[in-house]
Amino acid sequence: MGHDIALLKPGSQKQLYGNLSDFELTAIEPPLWAALLAAYLRQKGFSVALLDAEAEGWTREQAAAALAEAAPRLAVLVASGTNPSASTMNMLGAGELMARVKELAPGTATMLLGLHPSALPERTLLEEKTDFVCQGEGFHTLPALLAALAAGGEIPEIPGLWRLGADGRPLAGPRPPVFADLGALPRPAWDLLPMGRYRAHNWHCFDDIARRQPYAVIYTSLGCPFRCSFCCISALFGRPGIRYRPIADVVAEIDWLVANHGVRNIKILDEMFALDEQRVVALCRAIAERGHDLNIWAYARVNTVTWPMLEAMKRAGVNWLAYGFETASRRVLAANAKGYDLGQVDAVVAMTRQAGIHICANFIFGLPEDDYDSLQETLARMQDINAEWANIYSVMAYPGSRLHATAVERGWPLPETWDGYSQYSPRCRPLPTDSLTGGQVLAFRDYAFEAYYRNPRYLDMIRRTFGLPTVRHIQRMAEKPLARLHAEPYAGCAGPQGPTP
Structure with missing residues (x-):
């Protein structure tokens, strides 16, 4: 076993930003949430690897290989950007990435963590190829899970942890409290990033x-x-x-x-x-x-x-x-x-x-x-x-917003894929x-x-x-045109049409 935990920020610049990524208009931002968790866990004595597929320009195959090479007990994909809109679209390919990690390192436990998994924990657990989903910040959940994995045996109920039971049904720990004292958190682990x-x-x-x-x-x-x-x-x-x-x-x-x-x-x-x-x-x-x-x-x-x-x-x-x-x-x-x-x-x-x-x-x-x-x-x-x-x-009705809840309740059409939540993706809807x-x-x-x-x-x-x-x-x-699959040229307002596709 190499590390206790490896945290990785995924990256899909081309798919999320279309032609704008070619012109390098977009920022490449350090992953705060992953760096915060890495520093906190390191402070608690765990061995930590911190990886950024976006900054490194890795393909999904390269990212999965880097996670496998880190040989962690727990591999965590952190689907959180640095604004509310950046988490859901970064779920793009999460299942494929996790599945490939399982092929390369079958003994590695996997987790999805971030704003989107916190908004849709049960759906994330059922749809993506992951062993665990973390709902909430992770400061209470990750140390307890790492200790349980090190001990072996049955995973106990842990605040913020979602997993599948023996019968295939989702099991959820209680929602953990937020980390109240930010002064107790160390500086983010920028030293582990490029x-x-x-x-x-x-x-x-x-x-x-x-x-x-x-x-x-x-x-x-x-x-x-x-x-x-x-x-x-x-x-x-x-x-x-x-x-x-x-x-x-x-x-x-x-x-x-x-x-x-x-x-x-x-x-x-x-x-x-x-x-x-x-x-x-x-x-x-x-x-x-x-x-x-x-x-x-x-x-x-x-x-x-x-x-x-x-x-x-x-x-x-x-x-x-x-x-x-x-x-x-x-x-x-x-x-x-x-x-x-x-x-x-x-x-x-x-x-x-x-x-x-x-x-x-x-x-x-x-x-x-x-x-x-x-x-x-x-x-x-x-x-x-x-x-x-x-x-x-x-x-965009981002999961976790009241607007998303209203859209689901009223049956309004939502993007069919997670990259459809990106403002600049061809699938933006x-x-x-x-x-x-x-x-x-x-x-x-x-x-x-x-x-x-x-x-x-x-x-x-x-x-x-x-x-x-x-x-x-x-x-x-x-001059950079955006490819759009769902744009409809506007031909004038013909009166109320309702929430049609």
Whole structure:
């Protein structure tokens, strides 16, 4: 036996991002959750291997061989990305990968862990080629399972552990509590990963588009207290809520990343970073005092960001904030529990720009109440804001979200394969709305993307802000067509059609 446990992040860039992966637009992000678990288990005395198939560019065959070579007692595939949308689509090929591991190392126990397995633990156990499924974070489940495997014999009931009984029926341990004291967690095991292979999002480095590496991610909190209908993040934690990491630990990790890997580009992974003004200001002042040359981006919320936050963030090196504007329709916004007033948007946009921080604007087309008029309203608002970057999404009912539960209850069509949950995959299949098909929503989303990134007003702003090399980069990006199997050219609104395929 080589290691007690090997944790692997799968990767399917080409299938998930289509032609965009050829242009290297997408980020390759270090796997926080796998690195956190690896560090925690290592601290407890277990022998740990940590592998990243995406960063290494491995095929499934190569990934399975690497897991087998690690010779672990337990091989864990961690299907969690660094945002809520990244887990389900990373289930692509999980069964085939696990099956191949079983062929290469038949004595190795296997597990699937992550946000998607936590949202659909029973289905994951029954459909995928795995011995175990972990529901929840894993901090309570993995040490207990490793101890049981080492002891041999019958596996006892373990919090968060799903497995098949002798009769072939699923057996589930009770839902474990979240790990309350983040200060007791060690620094993620970045030392076990190929840190030189990670790269930032293209827009994160618009000021120097050729300088996307080195790149790192950090967390300062876990969880989110809000209940947006389309978000699935709470499936991993069991319920909405937020826990904070000690400020000293965050600063020490940044120091380590800078000293050991020359990191400048950093993403703060927190689902809601700009929430508590006192904490944000204190943390950012502590980072600024270190004097590092950093280029950071983080998530913010229209109704929680303040001027003292923005001033402190800019001094710390936060050059980008991602806002979830989502829609320009008051009716659609209210129905999806975003909890802010559209009237706040202009003031927040102006305040952010006054602080010298660029905006990544997130918009979603195809929420259940959307119709053609509200889609057009959102596109017009998006162009009016004219953010330096816009993430333009179509609505996906990610497992673990209230929207997914509603879709299942009402029989709305969902993607037939897990890669269909990827925004850029050929199999992408958004939900229908009350008056539009999913294919019409997808076609409008792609139209909006082209309209935004080819807009002369936008390109002129980019030229003035970042220079001509960045303009040319965006123009090359906009020339990349996306293959779509489910897009339907929109021929006008013919009235309510219901949730048809």
